[in-house]
Amino acid sequence: MAVQTLKKVVRFYIDGFRGMTVGKTLWAIILVKLFILFAILKIFFFPDFLAGQSPEERSRSVMKELTPEK
Numbered sequence: 001m002a003v004q005t006l007k008k009v010v011r012f013y014i015d016g017f018r019g020m021t022v023g024k025t026l027w028a029i030i031l032v033k034l035f036i037l038f039a040i041l042k043i044f045f046f047p048d049f050l051a052g053q054s055p056e057e058r059s060r061s062v063m064k065e066l067t068p069e070k
Contacts, residue, residue: 017023050058 020027050061053061
């Protein structure tokens with residue numbers, strides 16, 4: 001029963017995407033934007049400061065950033 005329902009849902013979406021004309025272009029634009037947001041911007045604006053450190057050094061760095069200085 002659940003397998004048949006799942007097959008119907010999958011077929012519904014496949015038929016819907018197959019029948020799209022403008023929608024395919026819009027999905028392509030959305031996917032390109034998501035790629036830019038998550039791949040490109042991450043590289044340039046969110047560098048990995050903890051790369052190359054041992055686990056002990058990482059934990060000390062994180063604790064230093066999270067706890068206020070007195």
